[in-house]
Amino acid sequence: MTMPPPPLEPDIVLHAAAWTDVDGAEEDPQGAAAVNVGGTLNAASLGAPLVYYSTDYVFDGRKREPYVESDAPNPISAYGRTKSHGEAAAGERAWIVRSAWLFGPTGHNFVRTMLRLGAERDEVAVVDDQRGSPTYVAHLAEASRALVELPFGIYHVTAQGDCTWADFAEAIFEEAGVDCRVRRTTTAELGRPAARPAWSVLRSEKPETPVLPNWREGLRACLARLEEP
Ligand SMILES: NC(=O)c1ccc[n+]([C@@H]2O[C@H](COP(=O)([O-])OP(=O)(O)OC[C@H]3O[C@@H](n4cnc5c(N)ncnc54)[C@H](OP(=O)(O)O)[C@@H]3O)[C@@H](O)[C@H]2O)c1
Numbered sequence: 001m002t003m004p005p006p007p008l009e010p011d012i013v014l015h016a017a018a019w020t021d022v023d024g025a026e027e028d029p030q031g032a033a034a035v036n037v038g039g040t041l042n043a044a045s046l047g048a049p050l051v052y053y054s055t056d057y058v059f060d061g062r063k064r065e066p067y068v069e070s071d072a073p074n075p076i077s078a079y080g081r082t083k084s085h086g087e088a089a090a091g092e093r094a095w096i097v098r099s100a101w102l103f104g105p106t107g108h109n110f111v112r113t114m115l116r117l118g119a120e121r122d123e124v125a126v127v128d129d130q131r132g133s134p135t136y137v138a139h140l141a142e143a144s145r146a147l148v149e150l151p152f153g154i155y156h157v158t159a160q161g162d163c164t165w166a167d168f169a170e171a172i173f174e175e176a177g178v179d180c181r182v183r184r185t186t187t188a189e190l191g192r193p194a195a196r197p198a199w200s201v202l203r204s205e206k207p208e209t210p211v212l213p214n215w216r217e218g219l220r221a222c223l224a225r226l227e228e229p
Contacts, residue, residue, distance in 0.1 A: 029078040036082035040089040052090035056100035061197020068205040104137035105225040118180035128166035128184035132200030133158040136218025143210035156202040159215035
């Protein structure tokens with residue numbers, strides 16, 4: 001006879017799972033909500049303090065200075081709405097960690113996509129009218145360790161500095177020594193189903209929030225990890 005698994009009694013839950021297909025969420029908002037809200041309720045029901053990774057997409061992007069924690073969310077996409085509702089679903093004993101433009105040496109992300117495209121083509125078209133702070137996941141992970149020593153609440157945690165996606169693509173090619181041109185284009189020209197905030201720069205108004213390195217430093221650290229044998 002097989003024994004049932006012991007009940008989960010975690011000390012802390014780091015909840016990073018999400019429906020992250022921003023365009024797909026427009027087609028299936030209920031599916032996105034089931035994961036981003038329902039899944040968060042499930043994670044919170046474990047009863048342990050929860051780190052909920054949230055996003056700049058809870059904002060509409062109309063501000064032209066960095067969003068702080070006390071700014072009111074106003075998502076402009078189904079993904080953003082479900083992540084915003086997910087923040088509420090995380091409950092009272094949670095750290096809501098809003099970050100943005102995440103990249104790292106594994107998984108599906110902008111740095112890896114640009115390196116792949118840059119190896120195949122002479123030119124890539126990249127939008128130049130969305131501004132944010134590309135954040136290296138290893139820096140966010142280190143900050144998370146410090147954050148869980150702070151009171152529950154919302155924290156804005158992104159790399160220092162900001163750029164457009166086109167600036168970021170150029171930096172990737174420059175740092176990686178890839179010979180590929182960036183053609184600067186617009187969000188309208190790209191014509192994706194979901195609206196994206198034009199201004200995604202976040203800043204923390206809480207002095208105790210960990211400060212991350214500049215995005216370019218994050219990029220160099222990520223590329224160094226990719227080059228490791
Ligand atoms: N990427 C960004 O720029 C960004 C910015 C701000 C905040 N965030 C937030 O940061 C977190 C991580 O983002 P990411 O870009 O690393 O996302 P990702 O690469 O899409 O990873 C999401 C993870 O969630 C898992 N997942 C999805 N649906 C699930 C379900 N129903 N049950 C269990 N696991 C499920 C996926 O598992 P499988 O691999 O098995 O599908 C995957 O491992 C998310 O909460 C996202 O909203 C991301």
